[in-house]
Amino acid sequence: MSEAASTRSSAAHRATPPAAPPTLLPSLTHLLHEWLPRQRWFAGKGRSITGFSLVSATELLPVGSASAPGLLHLLVQVHQSAPSTPPPVADCYQLLLGVRASLPPHLAPALIGHVQEGPIANRTVYEALQDPRLAGLLLERLRTPGVHGSLHFQRDRAVTIPPALTPRPLDAEQSNSSLIYGNSYILKIFRRVSPGSNPDLELPLALARKGCERVPAPVAWYEAATPASREETYTLGVLQPFLHGSEDGWQRALRALAVGNDFTTEAQALGRATAEVHTALATALPTLMLRKQQTQLLAAAMTERLEAAAQAVPALLPYAPALRTAFDAVATLGRKGRTWAAQRIHGDLHLGQTLRAPAGDWSVIDFEGEPTRPLTERRRPQPPLRDVAGMLRSFDYAARSHDPWDAAWAVRCRDAYCTGYAKASGADPREEPELLRAYETDKAIYEVLYEARHRPDWLPVPLAAIHRLAST
Structure with a gap:
């Protein structure tokens, strides 16, 4: 493995992302109340949502254009009532939201809702992973490592990832979401995230360094620095070879x-x-x-x-x-x-x-x-x-x-x-x-x-x- 695959650059911790408009999350709250409990990966089913708080917001693709889609990356704390007694519980979820003036028919199933106020008023938000254009952008970010807002994209520099691989969602996931790129790679996107290295990145990297071929080695990944400590990160996604035909x-x-x-x-x-x-x-x-x-x-x-x-x-x-x-x-x-x-x-x-x-x-x-x-x-x-x-x-x-x-x-x-x-x-x-x-x-x-x-x-x-x- 290359040095990039075994170490974390300090650049992600030095980056200071611009603050999200304070009205962004409130403008989405009523939509998330309805949409989140319907997602297979949402762990809080059966408990009422009592509120949201924003951990980070990154504009991966500008949302200001009326003719082109935008892409928002959010880490959102979802506060819920406990099953029986207090204290309430709060889980952090990774959301990738597409933003358009209106949805074309082929993206209708991805609809989250229409925003009435705030910085993206009069726009439609939807599940970005269903949009091939936005899903392709994620791969491009992984192909060209660096810091984007609060996000840090990394890859094994010994591996060349081809451009323009056609993405498609993998429907078999339950607790996460996955995209397959051209039958060559699979990107697992963690939905419910916690501060610290996710074992699904940590252990395959360690096994790759030992030459264990039983586990597909990560070729790229992305993380976000935590607000409390720039030395600890959320693992957000891991790109690995897709074992086509297995x-x-x-x-x-x-x-x-x-x-x-x-x-x-x-x-x-x-x-x-x-x-x-x-x-x-x-x-x-x-x-x-x-x-x-x-x-x-x-x-x-x-x-x-x-x-x-x-x-x-x-x-x-x-x-x-x-x-x-x-x-x-x-x-x-x-x-x-x-x-x-x-x-x-x-x-x-x-x-x-x-x-x-x-x-x-x-x-x-x-x-x-x-x-x-x-x-x-x-x-x-x-x-x-x-x-x-x-x-x-x-x-x-x-x-x-x-x-x-x-x-x-x-x-x-x-x-x-x-x-x-x-x-x-x-x-x-x-x-x-x-x-x-x-x-x-x-x-x-x-x-x-x-x-x-x-x-x-x-x-x-x-x-x-x-x-x-x-x-x-």
């Missing part, structure tokens, strides 16, 4: 189930790929040992999540005492002096976070971690078994989603995955049964809560795992 592991597994094919060869290869990523991360970034105190905290946090989930989903209550024994077992081992190595991991590993190239090689993607968890937690070193447990649960999900359910298929995949992991790393996850069971249990509890809130029809899938784990 298929994600989830779809591949479902297709194998549909036609009755074995998946153990694929599962073993996935185990090897996971182990290679873990090994590279352990050499690229600091590691630590979980000793008595850290182990107690780990078990206590798992127990707390169980108790909260059981209150929210009564179907968990009969299983809670048996599930708690998984966490108690880890705590007991910690008190007896057992330690575990912790390092940076993927944090949200499952079949959908893997891609198989036409040639047969597996890649691992999306290192952001669970977006609902705080950034500091996602960047914390953890035992690699957490990733392993996530993949084991994914095999179970795939098997359960097929009718008729093939329990033996999941068992074979789980064993093959662990075998592949052991061959590549020298450490068999099955030789750490207490910690593996605890992480599987914790993941299944999370799944129960998620499905109960968002996909009740899927609730039997994690509840079947809960029954199995409570009987272990």
Whole structure:
């Protein structure tokens, strides 16, 4: 990697963007009230919006022309009422707003609304990523690094990014937005952002420096300096090679189930790929040992999540005492002096976070971690078994989603995955049964809560795992 890919220029911190007109955000407030809750990436669904505050505003393309589109980049704090009691919550979102006098018909689905007052009065604002002209401008900014207002665009200067690649939105995203440029690159745009380096930039850069080819290396990215500290940034977007023709592991597994094919060869290869990523991360970034105190905290946090989930989903209550024994077992081992190595991991590993190239090689993607968890937690070193447990649960999900359910298929995949992991790393996850069971249990509890809130029809899938784990 070049020097530009491994260091941050101080120019972004020296730049002082012009202040946004104080009436800009108030003029958009009523539109954002209606539009934001309808977006798939908006995390605050079900809670009332109580206000907005502007973190930064950058005019990426002038909005004053009546004949050409403008582009506004906003970081906006969205204040909401808490689910039960105060204090209220506030999340920061990245918005890219197109501004036109009127929308052409092909952009009608991108409409946010018409502004009645303020600095862009009598203009139409819309989702800029749906406009090929504005989406193309983002790539041009990444091709030519530098500071633009509060934004700092960087790239690996060893990589030449071709101009004028045709953009198109990727519709498969949930918590973020992505643009594909000419089947060559994919730009992930983080929507809900926090101060600090996002693992989806930090970890692939570290892996690239170690020569790990299992993860597409970032070729460009952009950030914004925080108002409070010019030494800390929001990671806003990452451009990586688009693995055209690849298929994600989830779809591949479902297709194998549909036609009755074995998946153990694929599962073993996935185990090897996971182990290679873990090994590279352990050499690229600091590691630590979980000793008595850290182990107690780990078990206590798992127990707390169980108790909260059981209150929210009564179907968990009969299983809670048996599930708690998984966490108690880890705590007991910690008190007896057992330690575990912790390092940076993927944090949200499952079949959908893997891609198989036409040639047969597996890649691992999306290192952001669970977006609902705080950034500091996602960047914390953890035992690699957490990733392993996530993949084991994914095999179970795939098997359960097929009718008729093939329990033996999941068992074979789980064993093959662990075998592949052991061959590549020298450490068999099955030789750490207490910690593996605890992480599987914790993941299944999370799944129960998620499905109960968002996909009740899927609730039997994690509840079947809960029954199995409570009987272990």
